[in-house]
Amino acid sequence: MATFADVRTTLGQLVQGRDIPRMKITHGGDAFSWDTAEELRKAVAVIFGTTYQLIDPALVGNGRADETYLVQVLMGPIEDQDIPRMPFRGPFASADQIKVIRDWINDGARDDGVT
Numbered sequence: 001m002a003t004f005a006d007v008r009t010t011l012g013q014l015v016q017g018r019d020i021p022r023m024k025i026t027h028g029g030d031a032f033s034w035d036t037a038e039e040l041r042k043a044v045a046v047i048f049g050t051t052y053q054l055i056d057p058a059l060v061g062n063g064r065a066d067e068t069y070l071v072q073v074l075m076g077p078i079e080d081q082d083i084p085r086m087p088f089r090g091p092f093a094s095a096d097q098i099k100v101i102r103d104w105i106n107d108g109a110r111d112d113g114v115t
């Protein structure tokens, strides 16, 4: 079981030391954001005109977290779509860090305190 606070901490660790405003611009702007659970549920990366929703709602709460772009880009490159592994050039997420995100999505991607 993972809370949104765990997820935010994990994503924060993954981008620690990065230039966050530049990272947002690289991913299309302010919609690339995870300050709140709602923002993360809606977050998109817009790359060369293509919009990637980090967490497709159809993949939430049903054991399909590994199919989300968020988990896929953290686990490795998506070669058939030319998307490199994230965070770009690493350091990359550990298995434990990926598990936090996977569990939260599989548990319903909820706000903390909502059951």
Ligand code: HEM
Pocket (backbone or CB within 6 Å): 011, 014, 015, 018, 019, 022, 023, 026, 027, 045, 047, 052, 053, 054, 069, 070, 073, 083, 084, 086, 087, 088
């Ligand atoms: C669908 C999701 C995502 C897509 C399609 C995507 C795509 C990209 C692309 C194309 C780049 C530019 C690489 C280059 O310069 O050649 C990039 C950079 C980067 N990405 Fe992602 N990304 C995604 C999610 C993420 C996530 C979840 C993280 C962090 C946890 C992340 C962290 C970064 C960082 C730190 C950079 C370097 C940014 C900079 O300073 O310009 N990305 N991403």
